[in-house]
Amino acid sequence: VEPVVCQHIEGYTYSLGEPMGECTERVMALSKALIAGGLRAPVRTAIRDEIWVKLWGNLCFNPISALTHATLEQIGTDPGVREVVVKLMQEGQAVGEALGARFKVPLEKRIAGAVAVGAHKTSMLQDLERGRPMEIDALVTAVAELGDIVGVDTPMLDAVLALVQLRGKVAGLYPTR
Structure with a gap:
């Protein structure tokens, strides 16, 4: 190119x-x-709704894959991890809805769609493996901050965010500020 x-x-x-x-x-x-x-x-x-649905999956699958090195299929089919995915998506949806987004795809269907992609590595995991800056702020931090602004509690998102930020720092791919 x-x-x-x-x-x-x-x-x-x-x-x-x-x-x-x-x-x-x-x-x-x-x-x-x-x-x-x-x-x-x-x-x-209503392009914002489509953007939120895309972000909805990214905010959970990307950091989990960076932390576990698992594929979309592995993340979506592991019972314990799937519970984390559901909690993250519920929190993300609450933030989006507080900002006026409409989620026309049911949560379970969105997870099933990710699982159907199969043994795919997310972009955040690919960045980690290739030593490139990770999109933590765009995909996760932004939603946590928006939650703070609109008064939506995001305890699971905050915990996963702290973990993936540390993962990025340890790898030298996220600022230590």
């Missing part, structure tokens, strides 16, 4: 939308360009 060239590896649907839900010329033009390139690019009026 070279400058101004994007290499597409996987996936054919890219939901698009403006932050406030309006249907602007620029989002329609981008959708049209992606469709012309052979992709599906629906314009959504």
Whole structure:
């Protein structure tokens, strides 16, 4: 790949939308360009809901995989770890809903979707293994901080966050501040 060239590896649907839900010329033009390139690019009026559903899975599967080196399938099928996943997702959903997000996918279906991906390593685990900075703040810290702002308690998320931050620090991939 070279400058101004994007290499597409996987996936054919890219939901698009403006932050406030309006249907602007620029989002329609981008959708049209992606469709012309052979992709599906629906314009959504509630893109924030889709972002929250994506973050919902990332905020639990990514740190757990970095801590355990387990795949999505292993995380979602281990009974004890699955309980942690459920608690994290419940807390994340409560934060999102307090901010107006709607979760149209049931929690169990979201977990089943991750398990169905199989022996996949999350991006945070891949970053850890490759010695790259881990996306702890974007995927976990942000949700914990939003919980504080809206008054939603996130005890499981706070505990997992502390653990994955330490994991990142020990590996030299997260700032010690």
